[in-house]
Each structure stands twice: as structure tokens, then as C-alpha cells.
Amino acid sequence: MQFPTEVLRVLTDPRTVIRDDQVSVPFEIDRPVYEQLNKVLKEMGGAWDGRKAVRAHVYPYRIEEFMRQCLAANDYPSKYEQGWFPTPPALVMQVCDLAGIYAGMTVLEPSAGSGAMAGEIARRGGIVDAFEIDSRRVEILREQGDARRVVHGDFLAADPLDYEEPFERLVMNPPFANGLDHIKHAIGFMGENSILVSIMSQGLMWWSDKATVEFREMVDEVGGDIQKLPDDSFAVCGTSIRTCLLFLPGYPGGPLRTHEWHMRQPRQLDLFAAA
């Protein structure tokens, strides 16, 4: 979405302070402009902290680089767009601990957002490959430099066979609207000894459609687990979405359509290829 003209003027004013996780405007602006500004900053995931020592919109993640990209493009994604909710730091730690990420491991982050999980994986010595569909978040990921490779594109269109080796770990917080599609697709990038950990909508625990029921059965069969996360896990992002945590281990010879499974499939003949 485009910034309203007056909001863009205020945010690009040299007196406006955009630092770390905060945006503050230390000068007078008209009430209608303030209201528009407040709306935009909240839509981007900020919350007003009116304490005297703060007096800023505060974000549950570092907004500085991201805001710079948005202002340069005169475009910002609403937090409801493409399911973008940056993973809160405590949950990032929980996911990385559960995945057991050690130095030198290859890790796939298929919906990397602005890099909350990719940053922590890299800090632990993991070698991260990231996918992200939104071009501004891709720029941020590239600027942060935590990933070995950042692919700008639709992860669901990525072919596991473009990768010679599976990833040892997969950590994800996919868009909640079609999270199960992302997880099922990601299984194609894991090996029979890999581990996938994903944050998902809590519906994964009780949805009764055929795809979800079969998926839960498969999780059981391979010794995986789905745990409910506290209801306020994403409260810092201004959303009350209820989530769970999926732990899915590879299972040699089991039902998962892993990278090895894809490698074993006969290659389809391209009958229409030009001679």
C-alpha cells in the first residue's frame, strides 16, 4: 500500500527518529495527519508506547532497515498481507532449540520474512538458504547478510530436485492461510535424517478435512509431535492468532515425500521439448 502523502512527508522528515525497533516524531503535527500516521504505523505492526521515556511506536522487531525500504519504495505491506507476522524473539529461540541447530548445518527457511529466524540460525552457525516472495523483505534479507542464499520467489514453485542435497534442518513460520501446503512442499527438501520445525495455525491440531487428518496421522507415524503454543505467542505483533509448533523428524523408508523420495521417482520425459 502507498503511504498517504502527508504520512510519507512526516516519516521522511530528517527530524523523525527511526531507530532499532522504534519510530518517534519529536515535533508537532496536525491531528488528522497524526491519526493517519498512527494508523499506518499500527498496520505495520507497531504499538504506541506513551511512557515519557519512550513516546514512540514500538515494534516487536527491528523496523529501521525495513522502514527505509518501504519509504524508498513508497509502499508498505500491511501485516495482514501475505501472512507476514515476524516471529517474536522468544519463539525464534524455542524453534531453533527444538530443531537442534548446530554450526555447519544446512538450514532452509522457506518463508523468511525480514529474517527473524534466519538471523538466529546464522548466529548459531547454521548455513541458511532463504525464500521470500515479497521484494522489500528480500532486500532486507540480502542487506542483513545472514543467509548463504536468498531466493526471491514463490517457495511453492521451487523444485526440490534443483538441490543436489537435502537440508539438514527446516525451520518455518509460513503464511497461516496455506501453511499446510508450505509444510508439505518443504518435506521435499528434507532428508530422511533431517528435522522440520514449523509454527502453524492451531487449526492443524483439530481441523477435520481429509488433508489435515492424513497429515496428523503421518506426523504420528514418523514419531513427530504437534504442541499447542500459548494463546498470546504473537501478541507482541498485535495479533491474537493461535498457533502450534510442529516437530517432524525424517523417517528412513517412511511415508514422507522427502528429497530422497523425489530422487527415487522416475524423471518425467519432456515429450514436448524442442528436438
Ligand SMILES: C[S@@+](CC[C@H](N)C(=O)[O-])C[C@H]1O[C@@H](n2cnc3c(N)ncnc32)[C@H](O)[C@@H]1O
Ligand atoms: C509469517 S511470515 C514469516 C516470518 C519469518 N519466518 C520470521 O521469522 O519472521 C510469512 C512470510 O512468508 C512470505 N511468503 C508468503 N507466501 C510465500 C511464498 N509462496 N513463498 C515464499 N514466501 C512467502 C510472506 O511474504 C511473509 O514474509
